[in-house]
Amino acid sequence: MTKPVFIALDFPDAQTMWTFLDQFPADVRPAVKVGMELFYREGPALVTALKEQGFTVFLDLKLYDIPNTVQQATENVARLGVDYLTVHAAGGVRMLQAAKNGAQEGADAAGVTAPKLLAITQLTSFSEEEMQTTQLVTVPMRESVIHLAQLAAEAGVAGTISSAFESSDIHANTPAGFLSITPGIRLVGDAVGDQSRVVTPARAAEMGADGIVVGRSITQATDPVAAYQLIETEFNA
Numbered sequence: 001m002t003k004p005v006f007i008a009l010d011f012p013d014a015q016t017m018w019t020f021l022d023q024f025p026a027d028v029r030p031a032v033k034v035g036m037e038l039f040y041r042e043g044p045a046l047v048t049a050l051k052e053q054g055f056t057v058f059l060d061l062k063l064y065d066i067p068n069t070v071q072q073a074t075e076n077v078a079r080l081g082v083d084y085l086t087v088h089a090a091g092g093v094r095m096l097q098a099a100k101n102g103a104q105e106g107a108d109a110a111g112v113t114a115p116k117l118l119a120i121t122q123l124t125s126f127s128e129e130e131m132q133t134t135q136l137v138t139v140p141m142r143e144s145v146i147h148l149a150q151l152a153a154e155a156g157v158a159g160t161i162s163s164a165f166e167s168s169d170i171h172a173n174t175p176a177g178f179l180s181i182t183p184g185i186r187l188v189g190d191a192v193g194d195q196s197r198v199v200t201p202a203r204a205a206e207m208g209a210d211g212i213v214v215g216r217s218i219t220q221a222t223d224p225v226a227a228y229q230l231i232e233t234e235f236n237a
C-alpha cells in the first residue's frame with residue numbers, strides 16, 4: 001500500500017494555498033496538512049473546502065489542555081470530517097482518551113468518519129540537548145519518545161508524530177498497526193532551517209515511518225509538483 005506524503009500547507013492565507021495547489025494536475029491529489037498558521041487565518045471553512053475538493057486533510061492543531069476542554073474541542077473538529085488530527089501526548093492518558101471520545105462523538109453527530117488521532121511526542125525541532133534542558137529531563141530522546149508513544153497507545157489513539165529516528169523504537173514498543181508519522185524531512189542539499197532531527201524521504205522509509213510530512217522541501221521548491229513526485233517515489237520505493 002502507498003504510504004502517505006502529507007504536504008504541509010504552511011501558507012499565510014487561502015488564496016496563496018489555492019494558487020499553490022492549482023499547480024497540481026487533476027489526477028495528482030496530494031494528502032495535505034493544515035497547520036495553525038492557515039487555520040487561525042481561515043478557520044473551519046478552509047478545511048471544508050479542501051474536503052469538498054477531495055483532499056485527505058490532516059489538521060495539525062496540536063491540542064493540549066485539560067481533558068474536558070480537549071474533548072469538546074475535538075468533538076467540534078471531528079464534525080469537519082478531517083482525516084487526521086494532532087494532540088500532545090504530554091497531556092497524558094486521560095487527555096488523550098478524552099480526545100478520542102470527543103472525536104467519536106463529533107463524527108457520529110455529523111455522520112462522518114472519526115479522525116485518526118496522532119499524538120505529538122517530541123517536536124522534530126528539538127535536539128536531544130534542547131529537549132533535556134527545556135523539559136528538565138536527563139533521559140535520552142528515544143526513551144522520552146518511547147514513553148510518550150506508549151501513553152498514546154494505552155489511550156488508544158492511532159499513532160504518533162516524532163522524527164523518523166524514533167520510528168523503529170515506536171514500532172517495537174507499541175501494538176501492531178500503531179502509526180509512526182514523521183515530519184523533519186529534507187531532500188539532500190535542502191536547508192534544515194529550524195528543524196533538528198532531519199532525514200531524507202528514503203531514510204524515513206528505511207527507518208519505518210508509515211507516513212511523512214513535508215513542507216518547505218516541496219512548497220519552496222522551484223518546481224513543487226516535481227519535488228512532491230520525487231519525494232513520493234523516494235519514500236515509497
Ligand SMILES: O=c1ccn([C@@H]2O[C@H](COP(=O)(O)O)[C@@H](O)[C@H]2O)c(=O)[nH]1
Nearest residue numbers: 008035122123124183184213214215216
Ligand atoms: O514535531 C513536529 C510536529 C509538526 N511539525 C510540522 O510539520 C511541518 C514541517 O514543515 P517543514 O517545512 O517540512 O519543516 C510544519 O508544518 C510543522 O508545523 C514538525 O515539523 N515537527
